[in-house]
Amino acid sequence: MRGGNPIRPSEITPEAVWQSRRQWLRQVATGSLALGLPWGARADEAAPEGPPLAGRPNPALSVDEPPNAWSDITTYNNFYEFGTGKADPSLNAGRMRLEPWQVRIDGALRRPVTLDMDALLRLAPLEERVYRLRCVEAWSMVIPWTGYSLSHLIKYVEPTADARYVVFTTDLQAEAMPGVRDGILDWPYTEGLRMDEAMHPLTLLTFGVYGRRLPAQNGAPLRVVVPWKYGFKSAKSLVHIRLQAEAPVSSWMRAAPREYGFYANVNPDVPHPRWSQATERRIGQSLFAPRIPTLPFNGYAEQVAGLYQGMDLRRNF
Ligand code: MTE
Numbered sequence: 001m002r003g004g005n006p007i008r009p010s011e012i013t014p015e016a017v018w019q020s021r022r023q024w025l026r027q028v029a030t031g032s033l034a035l036g037l038p039w040g041a042r043a044d045e046a047a048p049e050g051p052p053l054a055g056r057p058n059p060a061l062s063v064d065e066p067p068n069a070w071s072d073i074t075t076y077n078n079f080y081e082f083g084t085g086k087a088d089p090s091l092n093a094g095r096m097r098l099e100p101w102q103v104r105i106d107g108a109l110r111r112p113v114t115l116d117m118d119a120l121l122r123l124a125p126l127e128e129r130v131y132r133l134r135c136v137e138a139w140s141m142v143i144p145w146t147g148y149s150l151s152h153l154i155k156y157v158e159p160t161a162d163a164r165y166v167v168f169t170t171d172l173q174a175e176a177m178p179g180v181r182d183g184i185l186d187w188p189y190t191e192g193l194r195m196d197e198a199m200h201p202l203t204l205l206t207f208g209v210y211g212r213r214l215p216a217q218n219g220a221p222l223r224v225v226v227p228w229k230y231g232f233k234s235a236k237s238l239v240h241i242r243l244q245a246e247a248p249v250s251s252w253m254r255a256a257p258r259e260y261g262f263y264a265n266v267n268p269d270v271p272h273p274r275w276s277q278a279t280e281r282r283i284g285q286s287l288f289a290p291r292i293p294t295l296p297f298n299g300y301a302e303q304v305a306g307l308y309q310g311m312d313l314r315r316n317f
Contacts, residue, residue: 015048015211017067017130017144045069050215053208055126055146061202062130063299068141070210072284077217078135079236080184081170081177088179089217095176096237101221105153107243108162117221121207124152128211129204134266134298136230140280145225146208151199154243159195163243166198167191168224168235185251191235192248192262193226196307202227202300228300230264261317265308266298270317 022045048070067073079089103120106112115123126146134140154166172188174180180187197203204225207214214220219236226233232252252260259273268278279291297304308316 015052017210021066021069046071048210048212050212052211053126053146053213054211055128055208058127058129061127063132063142065130065132065142067130067144067210068282068284072141073143073209074215074217076141076283078137078231079179079217079219080182081172081179081187081189082217083179084182084184090215092178093216093220096171096173096216096220097176098216098221101239103222103238103241105157105241105243107167108160108164108245109243110158110160111156113157120153120205120222123156124148126207131202131204131225131227132298133225133227133231133234134280134294136232136260136264136272136277138275138277138280138294139283140292140294140298141283144210145204145206146211147204147206147222147225149201150203150205150224151201153205153241154199157243159243162245164195164245165243165247166193166195167240167242167244167248168193168238169240169242170235171237171239185255187251188239189235189251190248191224191233191250191252193233194247194307195243197226197304200304200307202303228265228297228304230266232260233264263308263313263316265296265304265313265317266294267296267313267317268294269296270314 046069075090076086077089078086079093082089082092101117102114104114126148128144128146130142130144132140133143168191170189172180193203204227206219206223206225207221209215209218214223219234222238223236224234224238247262250260250262253262266277271277277294280294282289282292295301
């Protein structure tokens with residue numbers, strides 16, 4: 001832990017994370033911490049908003065880095081259904097209908113179900129986990145999410161031996177989503193994981209951020225978060241989860257197969273065809289802050305590299 005804060009961010013609730021972040025910023029402002037700290041945010045920054053959603057902190061699966069401000073996390077977004085500008089999701093996603101919400105889970109499993117939000121929230125104990133999010137566009141954030149491992153839901157539906165891949169489909173509400181008229185992607189937004197990736201404890205079925213229910217722009221009411229992969233794998237506002245034998249073709253793979261592969265593991269050694277992936281810009285830092293070296297698997301190599309043993313990660317990008 002940098003500075004004099006005795007509490008590790010990973011040991012406390014997101015609400016307390018926010019409080020300690022404020023305190024930390026105040027210390028920065030008064031010069032009581034060493035100079036060179038990256039966080040350029042203001043000590044009077046906005047507090048988290050929305051219905052509370054508590055979860056037990058899981059320090060073992062959290063990174064020990066100060067989280068981004070609530071305002072960074074909720075106003076600098078990618079949610080192309082609402083436009084391609086970073087501010088578009090926070091400006092437009094409020095029009096999305098969030099209730100009632102149901103998720104259909106079917107395919108290669110013994111117990112096909114349609115679950116509402118109450119049932120989903122009750123399925124396993126909620127945890128708070130601070131994850132790095134590395135976008136394919138070479139920026140990153142640190143985000144305190146609330147959710148539980150997707151593996152709980154997958155076990156609940158009793159997969160069969162044919163369940164080798166998981167496909168996620170985002171809701172499509174054309175009248176509320178100005179971005180879907182642009183035709184950048186084939187809507188609805190779909191993504192996929194191999195079964196062992198989906199079952200990995202780090203893969204989070206996510207319902208909240210900073211101890212609050214997810215804001216619409218962050219993928220309300222539920223999304224997946226896969227922290228060792230580029231952010232586009234973390235599909236938002238899920239309505240359908242399908243287990244199947246065949247490898248799926250995601251929206252981004254279909255749109256630009258040379259640029260976006262199925263695996264999309266964060267990899268500083270494999271550049272995007274149009275830019276380097278070796279470094280990243282941490283949102284919220286001053287414009288003069290040096291870029292951060294990107295880590296293999298976004299810093300989660302110890303936990304996940306084993307999933308890809310023997311695979312050529314240049315070809316399987
Ligand atoms: N999910 C949907 N449905 N539509 C999207 O455009 N963008 C992805 C991912 N999930 C996207 C999506 C990308 S590129 C990133 S980086 C993350 O969401 C951003 O999540 P955040 O806005 O909560 O930080």
